Amino acid sequence: MNPFRFHNPTTLYYGRGQIEAHLAEEVTKYGRRVLLVYGGGSIKRFGLYDKVTRILREAGVTWWELPGVEPNPRLTTVRKGIALCRDHDIQLILAVGGGSVLDCAKGIAMGAKFDGDVWDIYLKKAKPTDALPLGTILTLAATGSEMNAGGVITNWETKEKIGASSPYTFPRFSFCDPENTYTVPRDQTVYGACDMLAHCFEHYFHEPAHAPLQDRLIESVIQTIIEYTPKALEHPDDYDARETLMYCSTMALNGMINMGMQGDWACHAIEHEISAFYDIPHGGGLAIVFPNWMDYVLDTDPARFAQLGERVFGIDRNGRPEAQVARETVDRVRAFYRSIGAPQRLADYNIGDEALERMAQQAVRFGPIGHFKKLEAADVLDILRRCL
Amino acid sequence: MNPFRFHNPTTLYYGRGQIEAHLAEEVTKYGRRVLLVYGGGSIKRFGLYDKVTRILREAGVTWWELPGVEPNPRLTTVRKGIALCRDHDIQLILAVGGGSVLDCAKGIAMGAKFDGDVWDIYLKKAKPTDALPLGTILTLAATGSEMNAGGVITNWETKEKIGASSPYTFPRFSFCDPENTYTVPRDQTVYGACDMLAHCFEHYFHEPAHAPLQDRLIESVIQTIIEYTPKALEHPDDYDARETLMYCSTMALNGMINMGMQGDWACHAIEHEISAFYDIPHGGGLAIVFPNWMDYVLDTDPARFAQLGERVFGIDRNGRPEAQVARETVDRVRAFYRSIGAPQRLADYNIGDEALERMAQQAVRFGPIGHFKKLEAADVLDILRRCL
Numbered sequence: 150m151n152p153f154r155f156h157n158p159t160t161l162y163y164g165r166g167q168i169e170a171h172l173a174e175e176v177t178k179y180g181r182r183v184l185l186v187y188g189g190g191s192i193k194r195f196g197l198y199d200k201v202t203r204i205l206r207e208a209g210v211t212w213w214e215l216p217g218v219e220p221n222p223r224l225t226t227v228r229k230g231i232a233l234c235r236d237h238d239i240q241l242i243l244a245v246g247g248g249s250v251l252d253c254a255k256g257i258a259m260g261a262k263f264d265g266d267v268w269d270i271y272l273k274k275a276k277p278t279d280a281l282p283l284g285t286i287l288t289l290a291a292t293g294s295e296m297n298a299g300g301v302i303t304n305w306e307t308k309e310k311i312g313a314s315s316p317y318t319f320p321r322f323s324f325c326d327p328e329n330t331y332t333v334p335r336d337q338t339v340y341g342a343c344d345m346l347a348h349c350f351e352h353y354f355h356e357p358a359h360a361p362l363q364d365r366l367i368e369s370v371i372q373t374i375i376e377y378t379p380k381a382l383e384h385p386d387d388y389d390a391r392e393t394l395m396y397c398s399t400m401a402l403n404g405m406i407n408m409g410m411q412g413d414w415a416c417h418a419i420e421h422e423i424s425a426f427y428d429i430p431h432g433g434g435l436a437i438v439f440p441n442w443m444d445y446v447l448d449t450d451p452a453r454f455a456q457l458g459e460r461v462f463g464i465d466r467n468g469r470p471e472a473q474v475a476r477e478t479v480d481r482v483r484a485f486y487r488s489i490g491a492p493q494r495l496a497d498y499n500i501g502d503e504a505l506e507r508m509a510q511q512a513v514r515f516g517p518i519g520h521f522k523k524l525e526a527a528d529v530l531d532i533l534r535r536c537l
Numbered sequence: 538m539n540p541f542r543f544h545n546p547t548t549l550y551y552g553r554g555q556i557e558a559h560l561a562e563e564v565t566k567y568g569r570r571v572l573l574v575y576g577g578g579s580i581k582r583f584g585l586y587d588k589v590t591r592i593l594r595e596a597g598v599t600w601w602e603l604p605g606v607e608p609n610p611r612l613t614t615v616r617k618g619i620a621l622c623r624d625h626d627i628q629l630i631l632a633v634g635g636g637s638v639l640d641c642a643k644g645i646a647m648g649a650k651f652d653g654d655v656w657d658i659y660l661k662k663a664k665p666t667d668a669l670p671l672g673t674i675l676t677l678a679a680t681g682s683e684m685n686a687g688g689v690i691t692n693w694e695t696k697e698k699i700g701a702s703s704p705y706t707f708p709r710f711s712f713c714d715p716e717n718t719y720t721v722p723r724d725q726t727v728y729g730a731c732d733m734l735a736h737c738f739e740h741y742f743h744e745p746a747h748a749p750l751q752d753r754l755i756e757s758v759i760q761t762i763i764e765y766t767p768k769a770l771e772h773p774d775d776y777d778a779r780e781t782l783m784y785c786s787t788m789a790l791n792g793m794i795n796m797g798m799q800g801d802w803a804c805h806a807i808e809h810e811i812s813a814f815y816d817i818p819h820g821g822g823l824a825i826v827f828p829n830w831m832d833y834v835l836d837t838d839p840a841r842f843a844q845l846g847e848r849v850f851g852i853d854r855n856g857r858p859e860a861q862v863a864r865e866t867v868d869r870v871r872a873f874y875r876s877i878g879a880p881q882r883l884a885d886y887n888i889g890d891e892a893l894e895r896m897a898q899q900a901v902r903f904g905p906i907g908h909f910k911k912l913e914a915a916d917v918l919d920i921l922r923r924c925l
Contacts, residue, residue: 154553164541
């Protein structure tokens with residue numbers, strides 16, 4: 150493994166009844182002036198808004214609200230939130246929702262304590278030195294944003310979707326109650342599974358670094374996602390299935406399974422271009438990009454693909470050439486995506502080849518992408534064409 | 538899984554060169570008056586003492602020393618450390634050594650900020666409300682103490698060996714450089730492997746709780762220990778092998794692989810009695826107790842043993858009765874201990890049956906032990922007799 154520093158200070162609460170038991174205590178550690186950030190209103194339909202605001206009220210907390218955070222949350226919304234924080238001397242941001250809401254809240258937390266344009270942080274022109282405290286209540290198993298410091302924001306004017314991270318944007322606390330995901334629609338459940346699976350793949354296809362335990366930890370998460378996604382789809386209110394998927398999503402991107410590894414992350418960069426141009430669901434985009442990226446990079450290290458195939462999909466190697474096992478592994482990945490009804494081509498979102506070249510150029514604007522295999526604009530374009 | 542709260546604030550540094558690059562910066566966050574705690578002097582023989590004190594000196598740090606911490610660290614030594622902290626207004630405890638040194642330092646950290654007898658904390662008569670900051674430099678892959686809040690202390694006068702833990706005793710930082718374990722003797726390497734393996738087993742044999750990802754994470758660590766211990770024994774200066782074992786030891790007991798699970802922990806309680814009476818190495822004691830405990834509890838849930846056997850040891854179940862596969866699993870565990878030269882019977886330490894009854898009584902003094910199967914004094918005695 151590479152030398153590493155690991156620090157994840159988030160306090161994580163999992164399971165039924167934890168919000169009722171501990172939310173007031175966690176919130177009031179930081180103050181009594183809260184900005185409540187949420188999305189399209191499903192938290193109102195399903196009672197979570199009422200539960201949370203009742204707890205805040207009983208704890209003597211005053212809150213302001215930023216509703217309507219979009220999937221692929223927008224810079225304009227982040228800016229609205231920053232203004233609210235400044236106008237009302239907010240002490241804690243409480244994000245209630247999925248990864249988009251949490252990512253938006255991280256942007257607000259950084260921006261509220263940053264003396265300049267928050268977008269400069271995403272453009273890597275500036276570094277945050279502080280952030281407002283942030284707590285979260287998760288309603289979607291997908292991004293892992295509940296236990297990491299990163300977040301992705303879209304600048305719709307410039308068609309740029311960029312991530313940023315800082316030591317100050319780890320949620321101070323996160324509440325993960327699987328029951329809050331019972332009402333997640335089928336397609337969102339699928340996208341969530343594709344997203345967490347993509348995080349695992351990004352880690353797994355790392356630079357050649359010796360990390361045998363990390364490999365197995367990642368394989369464990371992949372296997373569990375593959376086993377439990379169909380269960381959650383079949384029985385949306387199966388507590389164990391929802392809990393297991395939620396827990397996979399947290400573990401897939403909280404840094405615990407990939408210490409000392411430099412993951413690849415090209416597919417995320419490519420997908421960010423697709424959804425920056427077409428505003429499609431991130432998980433859906435990843436499901437399209439990943440198998441095609443795998444086809445493209447397979448020859449870089451077939452042994453890694455073969456290891457994945459043998460350990461996760463139980464492919465019998467039995468003296469077969471490594472390249473053949475590797476090939477079969479990618480077929481199995483594709484088959485899994487198909488089996489859960491994930492999108493398979495850009496055409497599924499009515500996306501043609503109009504913008505592929507601009508997307509490929511923009512994907513490499515900070516330099517070549519990917520660590521397992523370095524990709525230039527021409528490589529990205531080739532992969533995008535395979536996605537059509 | 539059970540509802541849980543997880544919080545592990547330790548900053549972990551792994552790999553070559555990290556001490557040189559980051560120790561001064563971490564230490565001076567807490568002050569410039571340090572208590573340096575270490576063991577029998579191997580850190581002097583192998584140059585680590587010189588390296589660390591040079592870094593402290595160059596950072597303008599003044600330090601006092603508590604050398605000579607014993608394996609199975611003693612209450613008397615903890616008390617000595619507490620007095621030093623008070624006399625010299627210590628701001629940070631820096632523990633350099635293996636689990637014993639770290640556990641001793643945790644006792645000192647709690648005691649220095651506790652207005653009463655520190656042993657009362659271990660006896661659960663008092664709860665700490667604060668502790669001095671603690672940093673560690675690890676020299677032995679074994680206990681996981683570098684990234685958890687627990688520590689075990691022996692009161693030699695009363696023949697009691699008891700663990701304690703608090704939210705304040707997580708090391709603020711820990712440096713794990715595998716090169717610092719190259720000179721660990723063969724028997725200590727074996728004991729370390731037995732200890733980390735025991736932590737995994739304690740987690741794995743949990744109450745019936747649905748935790749499929751955690752099961753796989755634990756299996757991953759077990760598999761990696763089994764694969765890499767022989768490599769480290771064969772080539773003590775194999776960086777990758779030492780690093781992998783060190784990393785397994787950290788992951789086995791930092792809470793990351795067993796969230797929401799109540800492990801068993803009866804074997805630890807039993808072993809603590811053995812080493813409280815006979816001062817034998819903890820890892821050696823665990824290697825003796827575990828297979829005999831497994832024999833004793835096998836019928837409680839053969840499916841769990843069979844799952845371990847199939848996934849970790851690759852036992853082909855092939856229509857065989859579960860009980861038979863479970864039986865074979867325990868045989869394979871025993872065979873692994875034998876293969877690395879771990880002790881197999883109390884007789885290996887010249888321990889007879891003189892004190893077994895007292896040990897069994899004392900093991901259950903806070904109530905029955907074990908969660909996978911609850912053990913009363915008679916059960917413990919039976920297991921101890923099997924260990925003879």
